[in-house]
Amino acid sequence: MARMEGKTVLVTGAAGGLGLAIARAFAGEGAHAVLVDRDAQRLAQSVEELRAAGASCSSLVADLSDEDSIRALAEEVCAAHASLDVLVNNAGLAYGEIASGFFGLGLAKWQHYLAVNTLAPLLLAEHLRAPLARAGGLIINQSSMASNVPGTAYGVTKAALNAVTFGLASQLAGEGVRCVAIAPGMMETEASTGALGEEAMARLTAMQLAPARPGSPSDIAQACLYLASREGSFLNNLVLPVDAGNRLRGYRG
Secondary structure, three states: OOOOOEEEEEEEOOOHHHHHHHHHHHHHHEEEEEEEEEHHHHHHHHHHHHOOOEEEEEOOOOOOOOOOHHHHHHHHHHHHOOOOOOEEEOOEEEEEEEEHOOOOOHHHHHHHHHHHHHHHHHHHHOOOOHHHHHHHEEEEEEEHHHOOOOHHHHEEEEEHHHHHHHHHHOOOOOOOOEEEEEEOOEOOOHHHHHHHOOOHHHHHHHHHOOOOOOOOHHHHHHHHHHHOHHOOOOOOEEEEEEOOOOHHHHHOO
């Protein structure tokens, strides 16, 4: 039997990149994958791709910067699924001004960044608490090794997400729900290559220990699968680095 047979997993930011890879991995192990994204057209294409490969999946469009949209999303999930085995809070903002210094952003941008990267995972955990508890479920928050990098708004949002992870693990323990975070290092995705450029990607890759390569979406997806599997069921209240040991050299964004 496939590892995730009969389970339901919800993945945010799943229209492409890491989120789609995570959804594909869970579906490939027998789970029903609920893909969530704000890009309706791209989301529909991704769901069609997964179904063509034989996956069981569905999709929901939501704007995770808006609490009403989060609430509506949770209501749809609860109406369709009595229980939820895994919630993967993958959606987030990573490139552009959020990766720059603190000053000059203004309150509105700070609030937007925190809303998507930090508060949306917290609100989804709150609104999906009941189906997660019924399944004895797992919350996986997508953090980053950049949470250790001083001086970027992105790092602040991810450091705060780590704190949210620890708080949720404590508050939901009595309901049998685990909460962990994954902290990727240098990832080679379409978004990262486009934002950083090949020269910066090569420089950051040269900082890796072993293996001496950037991470792939599959690396993150497999880590999520392990955490959600029976073999990973004793892991809770942690931030798991998936960075080829780069933290030992001092991660730099």
